[in-house]
Amino acid sequence: MYIELAVALGLGVVVALVFLKKRRKSVLKAHDGCWGVGACPQGPEDDSIRPFRVETTSEEIEDLHRRLDQTRSFPSLEDSQFNYGFNSKYLEKVVSYWRNDFNWRKQVDKLNKYPHFKTKIEGIDIHYIHVKPKSLAEGTRAVPLVIVHGWPGSFYEFYGMIPLLTEPSSPDDITFEIICPSIPGYGFSEAPHKKGFDSVCAAHIFNKLMKRLGFSQYYVQGGDWGSLITTNMAQLEPNAVKGLHINFAPPSKGGLLIMLSILFGRQFPKLFGFTEHDVKRLFPTMEKLVVDRIRETGYLHIQATKPDTAGRGLNDSPVGLAAYILEKFSTWTDPEFKIQKFGLCFSLDDLLTNVMIYWTSGSIISSMRFYKENFSKGLNQPHAKLPVYVPTGVASFPNELTHSPKSWVTPKYYKLKTYTPMARGGHFAAMEEPQLLAEDVQNFVKIVEKREKK
Amino acid sequence: AYQSVVAITRSFHLAVALGLGAVVALVFLKKRKRVLKAQDGWWGVGACPQGPEDDSIRPFKVETTSEEIEDLHHRLDQTRSFPSLEDSQFHYGFNSRYLEKVVSYWRNDFNWRKQVDKLNKYPHFKTRIEGIDIHYVHVKPKNLAEGTHAVPLMMVHGWPGSFYEFYGIIPLLTEPSSPDDITFEVICPSIPGYGFSEAPRKKGFDTVCAAHIFNKLMKRLGFNQYYVQGGDWGSVITTNMAQLDPKAVKGLHINFAPPGQAGLFVMLSILFGRRFPKLFGFTEHDVKRLFPTIEKLVVDTLRESGYMHIQSTKPDTVGRGLNDSPVGLASYILEKFSTWTDPEFKNLEDGGLERKYSLDDLLTNVMIYWTSRCIISSMRFYKETFGKGLNQPHAKLPVYVPTGVASFPNEVVHSPKLWVTQKYHKLKTYTPMARGGHFAAMEEPQLLAEDVQNFVKIVEKRKKK
Numbered sequence: 044m045y046i047e048l049a050v051a052l053g054l055g056v057v058v059a060l061v062f063l064k065k066r067r068k069s070v071l072k073a074h075d076g077c078w079g080v081g082a083c084p085q086g087p088e089d090d091s092i093r094p095f096r097v098e099t100t101s102e103e104i105e106d107l108h109r110r111l112d113q114t115r116s117f118p119s120l121e122d123s124q125f126n127y128g129f130n131s132k133y134l135e136k137v138v139s140y141w142r143n144d145f146n147w148r149k150q151v152d153k154l155n156k157y158p159h160f161k162t163k164i165e166g167i168d169i170h171y172i173h174v175k176p177k178s179l180a181e182g183t184r185a186v187p188l189v190i191v192h193g194w195p196g197s198f199y200e201f202y203g204m205i206p207l208l209t210e211p212s213s214p215d216d217i218t219f220e221i222i223c224p225s226i227p228g229y230g231f232s233e234a235p236h237k238k239g240f241d242s243v244c245a246a247h248i249f250n251k252l253m254k255r256l257g258f259s260q261y262y263v264q265g266g267d268w269g270s271l272i273t274t275n276m277a278q279l280e281p282n283a284v285k286g287l288h289i290n291f292a293p294p295s296k297g298g299l300l301i302m303l304s305i306l307f308g309r310q311f312p313k314l315f316g317f318t319e320h321d322v323k324r325l326f327p328t329m330e331k332l333v334v335d336r337i338r339e340t341g342y343l344h345i346q347a348t349k350p351d352t353a354g355r356g357l358n359d360s361p362v363g364l365a366a367y368i369l370e371k372f373s374t375w376t377d378p379e380f381k382i383q384k385f386g387l388c389f390s391l392d393d394l395l396t397n398v399m400i401y402w403t404s405g406s407i408i409s410s411m412r413f414y415k416e417n418f419s420k421g422l423n424q425p426h427a428k429l430p431v432y433v434p435t436g437v438a439s440f441p442n443e444l445t446h447s448p449k450s451w452v453t454p455k456y457y458k459l460k461t462y463t464p465m466a467r468g469g470h471f472a473a474m475e476e477p478q479l480l481a482e483d484v485q486n487f488v489k490i491v492e493k494r495e496k497k
Numbered sequence: 498a499y500q501s502v503v504a505i506t507r508s509f510h511l512a513v514a515l516g517l518g519a520v521v522a523l524v525f526l527k528k529r530k531r532v533l534k535a536q537d538g539w540w541g542v543g544a545c546p547q548g549p550e551d552d553s554i555r556p557f558k559v560e561t562t563s564e565e566i567e568d569l570h571h572r573l574d575q576t577r578s579f580p581s582l583e584d585s586q587f588h589y590g591f592n593s594r595y596l597e598k599v600v601s602y603w604r605n606d607f608n609w610r611k612q613v614d615k616l617n618k619y620p621h622f623k624t625r626i627e628g629i630d631i632h633y634v635h636v637k638p639k640n641l642a643e644g645t646h647a648v649p650l651m652m653v654h655g656w657p658g659s660f661y662e663f664y665g666i667i668p669l670l671t672e673p674s675s676p677d678d679i680t681f682e683v684i685c686p687s688i689p690g691y692g693f694s695e696a697p698r699k700k701g702f703d704t705v706c707a708a709h710i711f712n713k714l715m716k717r718l719g720f721n722q723y724y725v726q727g728g729d730w731g732s733v734i735t736t737n738m739a740q741l742d743p744k745a746v747k748g749l750h751i752n753f754a755p756p757g758q759a760g761l762f763v764m765l766s767i768l769f770g771r772r773f774p775k776l777f778g779f780t781e782h783d784v785k786r787l788f789p790t791i792e793k794l795v796v797d798t799l800r801e802s803g804y805m806h807i808q809s810t811k812p813d814t815v816g817r818g819l820n821d822s823p824v825g826l827a828s829y830i831l832e833k834f835s836t837w838t839d840p841e842f843k844n845l846e847d848g849g850l851e852r853k854y855s856l857d858d859l860l861t862n863v864m865i866y867w868t869s870r871c872i873i874s875s876m877r878f879y880k881e882t883f884g885k886g887l888n889q890p891h892a893k894l895p896v897y898v899p900t901g902v903a904s905f906p907n908e909v910v911h912s913p914k915l916w917v918t919q920k921y922h923k924l925k926t927y928t929p930m931a932r933g934g935h936f937a938a939m940e941e942p943q944l945l946a947e948d949v950q951n952f953v954k955i956v957e958k959r960k961k962k
Contacts, residue, residue, distance in 0.1 A: 080583075106575075113568075117821050117873045119813060120700050121542075127880060128814030196697060238582050341807030341815075348803040351581060352590030352832045356818035357827020358577045363818020363825070372816045408579045 047356040060388055071278035071426050073247040074428025078227065078235035090255060095159040095170060095231065103403060104147055107169075107361055111142045114362040115374050125373060127148040130365035137369065138362055138393050145417060150396045154199065161231070162255060164248045170223035170231035171252065185209075185220040186488060189249060193267020193291075194410055195327065195368040196209075197230045197400045197473060198223040199393075199496065204477035208484065216485050217492065220237060222256065224249055226268060228409030233407070241416040244425055246275035250283060262488055266290040266472060275426050277433035286460075288374045288436040288484050290472045292452050293445040301451055305332070315450050320464060324446035339374065339444070346416040350411035357407045364407060365398045375470035376443050389474060397415040407451045430454075434494070436461040436487030438480060442469035460494075461487045504874035533740035533891050535709040540689065541699035548901035550625060552717060557621040557632060557693065565868060568824055573806055575606045576705060576824040587835060587843040588725025589847060591828035595847040599831070600824055602856050603716020616661065623693070623694045624717060626710045633686035633714065634660050647671070647682035648953060650737075651711060651779075655686045655753075657830040658936060659692045659857075660685040666942035669843030670949065671768040678950050679957065681739045684718065686711055692865045697874070703882040704730065705891055708737035712745060721745060724953055728752040728937060730878065737891050739898040748925075748956040750901040750949050754917050757892045763916050767794070775853045777915050801836065801909065806827075806848040808879035816873035825861045825873060833895050834859055837935035839907050853940050899959070901926040901952030903945060907934035926952045 106351055117133040157172045188208065190201050201223050208219040225232035226245050235244075249272065253261050262285050263273035270291040277284040294301055303369050304315040309326045312318075317325075345353045357364040372394055374493035401407050435456040439447070441464070449462045464482050468476035539545035581593040598901035619634045619708065638647050650670065663685050670681040671686050687694035697706075715723050724747055725735035726938050734751040738748040756763050768778040771788040774780075779787075787793055807815045819826040842849035850859065866872050900921040905913070906929070914927045928948050933941035 110575075110821070113572075115870055117813075117817070117820055118698075120877070121698055123700055128811035129817065131813065134817070141849060201919070207956060236580075236583055240584055255839070259553060302628075310717065337806075337808050341803075341810040344799075344806040345803030345815075348800050349590035351593065352828050353577075353803075353815070355591065355596070355828045356822040357581070358579055359572070359822030359825055360818040360820075363821055366814050366817040370811065405577055412589060412682070 060365050068279060069429060071275065071429055073243055073244065073279050074246050075093070075236075076165045076237075076240070076247070078237055078240060078244075080236045083166070083495050089167075090162065090164075091159050093163045094254070096152045096162045097159065097231070099147055099403065107147070107402070110359075111138055114138060114360065125370070129370045129373075134366055135363065137391065137395075141361075141365070144226065145392065145395050145401060148349060150392065150399065154396070156201075157205070158397075159231070161253070163214055163254070164251050166189050167227055167233040169224060169227065169233075169248060169252055170224075173221055173256070174205050174221045174223075176218045176220060178210070179218060180214075180332065185218050186492070187222065187253070187261040188219045188484075189222045189224070189253060189261060189263045189273070189474070189486075190399060190404075191224065191249065191263070191265040191269030191272050192226065192229070192263070193269045193478070194229070194413065195371055195397075195401065196267065196474075197397050198225055199397050199400060200471060200474045203475045204481050207477055207481035211481075211485065214274055217488050219262075219488075224252060226272065226410075226413065229406055230404050230412055234412075236405065239418065240413070241418060241424075242271045242413075243265060243275045243279070243424075246272045246279055250280045253283070260285050260373075262286045262288065264288040264484060269468065274431055277431050277435075278429055280428055281433050284433050286433065286434045286436065286488060287456075288438070288487050290438040290440060290480060290483075291443060291445075291470070292437050292439075292447045292456070294447055294451045295422075298454050300454060304448070304450060315448070317450075318464065319450055320441060321446070321448040322362075325448070334379070336445075339378075342371075343414060343418075346411040346414035348415065351408055352417050354408035354411045358405055359401050360471060364393070367397050367407075369394055375442075375444050376475060377469055389471075393474065426440050431456045432458055432489045434458045434460045434461075436483065436490075438463050438465050438472065438483040440465045440468040440470070440472050440476070441470075442467075444470050447476060460490050503839075509755045511850050515805075522853070531894060532743060532893055533705065533737065535705055535741050537791045538699075538702070538706050538709070539618040540699055540702060540706075542631060542698050544906055545628070550628075551878070552624065552626075554622050554624045554717070557623045559613050559616045559693070561868065564952075566609055569609070569661060569867070570604060572595060572821075572823050573600055586846050587832070587848045591832045592846055592848060596824065596849070598768055599827060599856065599860075603860055604826070607857065609864060612864065612865060613855065615664075616861070618666065619664075619694070621652065624714070626717070629695040629697060631686060631689065631695075631714055632660075635682070635684050635686055635718070636665075636667050636671050637682045638680045639781075640672070641680060642676075645680065647680050648948075648957070649684065649715070649723040650681040650756055650953075651684045651686065651715060651723060651735070652723045653686065653711065653725065653731030653734050654691070654693075654879065655727070655731045656686065657833055657862075657866065658729065658939075659862055661862050661865060661898070662936060662939045666938045666946050669942055669946035673946075673950065679829045679953050681724075681953075683719055686714060688734070688875075688878065690847065690878055691871055692869050695869060696877075701881060702878070703739070703885065703889075703937075704733045705737045705889075708741055712738050712742045712838075715745065715906065716881075722747050724748045724750065726750040726752075726958075729805050729935065733882075737897055739896050739900075740891055740894055741882055743898050745897050748899045749896065749921075750952050752903040752905060752945060753908060753935070754902050754912045754921070755765055756886075757920050758777060760919050762919055763860055766913070777913070779913055780929065783911070783913040784908065787913070798838070798910075801840075804833075804918065805883075808876040809883040810880065812876035812880050813873055816876045819872045823863070823867050826867055827860070829872075830863050831859055834854050834936060837907075837909050838940060839934055843882070852957045858939065863922060896921045897923055899923045899925045900950065901928075901930050901955075903930050903937065903948040905930045905933040905937050905941070907932075909935050934951070 098373050109299045157174045159172050161170050167226045205221050227233040254437045263276050265273035270289040273287055277287045303329055308317050312322050357367055379461055438453055453459050465479055578593055619636045621634055623630045624634050654660055654662050667683050690696040725738050727735035732751040737750055764790045767790055770777045770779050774784050817830055833897050835842045838853055840940055903918050918924050930944055937945045
């Protein structure tokens with residue numbers, strides 16, 4: 044009798060575990076969307092993949108020059124540096140370079156050095172670049188990796204990092220083939236024509252893209268919106284996404300552990316696994332988590348509520364667009380840049396190329412709408428409540444906008460394989476520190492691949 | 498007998514001592530009616546010059562040129578439109594289809610020269626105060642009854658408005674139809690950094706600085722007592738004027754009174770006001786505007802305060818594109834004229850703008866921002882005022898000057914009478930208005946003029962006593 048009881052209990056436990064495991068590991072559901080103009084067409088979609096080249100014309104360049112020439116400047120307040128936004132004196136330098144030295148045709152050639160493609164998914168044209176390694180060792184295959192940008196960035200942010208991944212210097216390193224799509228509404232991807240296109244919709248489309256390209260398993264990497272979209276990709280298709288690497292991991296929900304660590308983490312850092320850097324970034328709480336946040340989220344607030352209004356002037360004024368975008372490249376790279384006059388550590392050519400992608404595609408308004416589509420549904424969306432069961436690696440850059448210590452990451456990412464405090468760098472990590480980021484991606488993927496080999 | 502004399506004398510001394518003590522205490526306590534202190538500022542370029550300031554008053558005319566108009570047309574022609582999402586009306590901001598109609602009117606039908614003439618129908622002046630040129634309109638009544646003199650009234654605009662908002666209400670105050678009404682002479686200044694007033698060059702120019710300058714302006718014009726009226730920033734500035742110089746400001750009339758500090762009463766009324774409205778003096782309209790709390794006071798506020806957030810933190814960034822693109826500027830400004838007039842207008846394809854305003858008036862206001870290039874400095878005012886935090890001296894001080902509040906039903910922020918009395922200790926009138934929103938002077942000039950008349954009459958009568 045006891046044996047039977049034990050077996051029954053054992054079975055019960057097994058069933059319960061299986062049941063619980065099946066239920067708890069719920070997969071994020073997504074529906075196929077229809078984002079084109081007008082009614083959804085019946086019948087199968089055109090799924091052809093068309094090569095695409097970035098192009099420009101003399102008209103486009105002359106029009107840009109005219110608008111740069113007719114910009115109406117306004118002097119910054121005395122002794123205000125970047126504290127009121129983009130400093131007017133420095134902006135004049137940028138505009139002067141843009142007008143006289145920046146060579147858009149040359150930059151277009153640079154953009155075209157990697158193959159571009161477009162393909163229609165759910166009614167809109169999705170743009171992406173696809174970079175295959177030139178030299179693959181005999182008997183090896185390249186590991187597919189999707190890298191997703193954010194706002195106000197673009198696929199161009201990855202141009203410095205791509206060769207480090209497709210042609211790594213060390214023979215021990217993994218050779219990747221890279222796919223960098225543009226989020227619908229950004230750059231050369233068509234903007235959705237209907238309301239409701241949020242990060243889950245984008246993730247669903249990107250998973251479909253990879254399927255269409257013939258990949259059944261792949262890695263994903265992202266920062267800013269890219270971090271959320273790749274997270275959603277892993278939540279939607281945990282069997283397809285082999286590994287998720289992100290360099291931006293804001294806490295989506297303030298769970299109990301996070302609350303406690305905010306209250307007591309300063310006095311008992313070790314209790315929460317806080318490093319010195321964690322403490323420096325999080326305390327004093329009011330200043331670091333409230334005041335600083337409020338100071339830097341005005342753009343988020345207006346874009347999440349009135350994107351069409353906020354973006355309209357920027358679609359007419361390249362200078363206004365540059366000021367708006369480059370202010371982020373300054374402040375999000377190093378918050379201290381706010382109080383210095385000249386604070387940009389990227390080349391003007393690279394910065395302006397990114398701006399030109401927004402300018403020539405006229406995509407600033409649709410890029411801003413993404414904020415409204417994501418935030419206006421509230422912070423209690425299904426994907427925000429679901430954890431991530433796919434192996435994850437996090438690169439924590441010291442000057443990232445929002446800092447998440449390791450104990451804040453694990454409540455969401457259940458299979459955290461690596462959490463690397465990086466030596467230096469900010470929000471636009473791929474552009475600012477491509478070497479460091481590539482190393483961390485390599486490190487992470489190697490661990491996952493080794494585990495897979497077992 | 499001797500002892501009783503001593504006793505009486507002692508009691509008398511005690512009584513006198515107590516009496517004196519009470520008087521001293523009262524005088525001391527009364528001194529709690531603290532006056533807001535302001536320092537003279539210097540807002541011009543570079544170092545503050547020595548010697549007296551040029552205090553001349555110079556007549557000013559609004560002007561335009563063919564170049565200015567051609568440049569505007571050129572920019573309108575080269576605007577790059579972007580279609581709104583299907584079925585989105587004004588929920589994502591200014592609707593693109595309606596914006597095209599506005600631009601077409603602006604390009605083909607709007608007559609800026611004619612509007613400039615209209616602007617010049619009232620006399621304009623400029624005078625230098627604390628290093629910057631202050632612009633204002635000064636309208637004196639044409640027919641003043643024998644033996645009377647006009648009551649001076651300063652009206653202060655807000656953002657994204659201008660002195661032009663008052664052009665409809667001015668004649669109702671300087672030439673009232675009824676002989677019982679008070680005849681005013683009206684002064685409408687432009688806030689420094691707005692329209693034809695010079696922008697401050699130095700950091701720190703907040704509402705108290707503006708109020709101080711406007712009090713100086715009135716003094717310079719020879720008025721030692723006057724009334725003030727305002728909405729939006731004008732409401733805060735005129736409130737500060739009353740706090741800075743309570744002897745000069747005879748009466749304060751505002752059509753916008755957001756709660757400055759959330760005191761105990763405000764908190765309690767939010768918690769219990771829905772169930773016990775009468776306890777807090779809440780009308781049906783109060784309850785409709787305030788509850789459910791999360792929806793009305795949090796969600797709605799968040800939805801409509803993005804502009805405030807970005808202007809309070811990065812004004813130079815957000816304004817730069819608007820200074821190049823008249824279409825961008827118009828959509829940014831007119832979105833507020835839509836939503837702040839009636840929040841339901843967001844559901845309309847055309848934002849309901851032309852139900853209450855003419856395109857000529859709306860675009861004239863936009864043109865004041867465009868031709869003066871003041872959008873960036875107008876936005877900086879938010880950072881200067883909010884960037885210092887919500888615990889500024891003026892926010893903590895009550896107002897002891899007779900006050901009248903016109904509460905328009907569609908005002909952006911609704912304050913029931915209870916909330917208003919927390920700050921305005923001498924509230925003479927609180928009028929729930931029949932209709933109207935944030936830009937009351939422009940939308941309902943008659944109603945606002947009536948309430949101003951009503952309020953000033955009450956204060957004047959009291960003074961006569």
